[in-house]
Amino acid sequence: MSTNDFSGLDIDEILPKKPKKVNGKKKGNRTELELTKILSNRFNMPFTRSVGSGNRWAQVDKMTEEATQVFSGDLVVPKGFKFVIESKGGYDSIDMSSIFIKGNSELDSFMEQVTDDSKRCGRSPMVCWKKTRKPWLVFVLTRDLVGHEFEYTMKYKEWTGVALDHILKLNDEFFYQS
Numbered sequence: 001m002s003t004n005d006f007s008g009l010d011i012d013e014i015l016p017k018k019p020k021k022v023n024g025k026k027k028g029n030r031t032e033l034e035l036t037k038i039l040s041n042r043f044n045m046p047f048t049r050s051v052g053s054g055n056r057w058a059q060v061d062k063m064t065e066e067a068t069q070v071f072s073g074d075l076v077v078p079k080g081f082k083f084v085i086e087s088k089g090g091y092d093s094i095d096m097s098s099i100f101i102k103g104n105s106e107l108d109s110f111m112e113q114v115t116d117d118s119k120r121c122g123r124s125p126m127v128c129w130k131k132t133r134k135p136w137l138v139f140v141l142t143r144d145l146v147g148h149e150f151e152y153t154m155k156y157k158e159w160t161g162v163a164l165d166h167i168l169k170l171n172d173e174f175f176y177q178s
Helices: 024-043 065-070 096-102 105-121
Strands: 083-089 124-130 136-141 154-156 159-163
Touching (some): 024 083, 024 124, 083 105, 105 124
Parallel strands (some): 083 124
Antiparallel strands (some): 124 136, 136 159
């Protein structure tokens, strides 16, 4: 083939491929569904995605106390469950090492969101976060972990992060209101 003969080349071999655009809503839904399965299996109780999670507070002026309990957070949890859960998937751009220098506004927004839900429903806040191809992490208020020890944790402001697999090894009494 001469230097000017391009007949044997495929256009896909010449042009760079564009990375696929991530559909954040689909990814969030998948992540929430994965988390509901993990929690349902661990507690042998149904956990489900909350209808309209992430958008209902702007639409509803006043809900009944029962509706507030059911529709707080990203997941509908069993009656008596101590935590309201905010589920996050992705956010791979959050650099864990820079958190120790200047914090992180995205992580702060997760915690602010679940804290607002917590105040509405009277349950403790919990953020469950899974970066792409990484294990699940859980952030709870440090005060909720008093008396519980883990080999590996990360303290962030008034929150403590721990692997979801590790926190799920705690007794059911930790997760349910007495």
